[in-house]
Amino acid sequence: MNNQKQEIETQKETQKEKEIEDDIEKISDFESEDEKEIEFSKTWGKLHSLNPKFPDFELNTIELITIGRDEKCNYRIDDKRISNYHCQIYRTIDEFSTTKPFIIKLKDLSANGTYVNGSLVGKGKKVLLLHGDDISFVYTREPKSPPPVANFIFKDYSIVPEDREGKSKIHEFYEFQRVLGVGKFATVKLGIDKKTGEKYAIKMIDKTKYIPNIRHPSVVIAKDIFDSPNFLYLVLELCVGGDLFDRISAKERYNEEESRIVFEKIISAIKYLHRKGIVHRDLKPENILLISKDSDTDIKIVDFGLSRIITQKDKFNSFTGTLPYLSPEVIERKEYGKECDIWSSGVILYILLCGYMPFASDFRFALARQITRCELDFPNEIFEGVSVAAKNLIRRCLVIDPKKRITPDQILEHPWMKGKPEEIKSEYQDVPNQK
Structure with a gap:
């Protein structure tokens, strides 16, 4: 009898414990939903101002955030060039992502211009905002254009802190x-x-x-590298002088002395990279940045997205790079190596000295045919006054057979590079295009 009574009491206690556990689970579920609402409504981003006239702005509302000149805007920029309602920033839940709960977008409302990472969004159009994006108002990238009215870096707090800080655990x-x-x-x-x-x-x-440890005065330095689940962060030197293409366009052409200085730095960097086993594969004026606005000759080679690390025996056969600067062997998908960078540098030297492309056509097939046949010319009207030595060096870079192409060491020893074109020896005299 006592055993039966004890068993009933035990069952009651067990049932009571189960009810308590169910209640705790319900409370936990309720708190979880509440936490989700708090997570959605707390500060989820920031506009970090790069202009001291305007303060930083915390993004902490579920509603649309409007930026503009009107007093009703969430963030007001009191400048006549800013529209009454210039743009909106908002976020929505991303039901398909397991790592980032929200999608954040910017909608351009202005005809005066909202730019994300230097590109115009366009009135009525939307773009996705990512952590670290640059947002500028009333801005053009034209030479000598005034700075943007307001400029912000967007910081996304809805991604995990490890991704924001570039750390991996x-x-x-x-x-x-x-x-x-x-x-x-x-x-x-x-x-x-x-x-x-x-x-x-x-x-x-x-x-x-x-990513080898690169230290060369004419190659952009990766100061630091951070890994995280969603991003790879590269901390690079800042070059503020624009790229070589824009500078050539503004100047129309470089004189021989300026060209020699720039080309020596390019070849010195190529020599260094090749010794490190790195082939750039996309050398062009757009990938050569000027360190400052005040100098035409202090440069940094950038954009190693298409570069590869090779040994002396390694070869490629992929069609990679920018067509007007590609060597014949790359276009024809033959096996090629580091010599492709020398061809590209020869194209750059041609442009430096005259301001025009050596190979040009509106049709890709015709352009590729010009390059593979090395249909190279030096028109008098654009090469007037350019020395025979300079043209000779271009021709020795633009040789169809990569085995016969001049090497970085030979370029640096060329009489034109030594600054003595008048002392050209007979073997350096102007020669026909070489195969």
């Missing part, structure tokens, strides 16, 4: 086990998700090999 989530494979730049290891126990292949890229 992979070891907190995955356990690393045996090596599955080893490549030239990466090692692949077996990884186990500490939460689910699922197995993954984790590729670890050795950035010291993939």
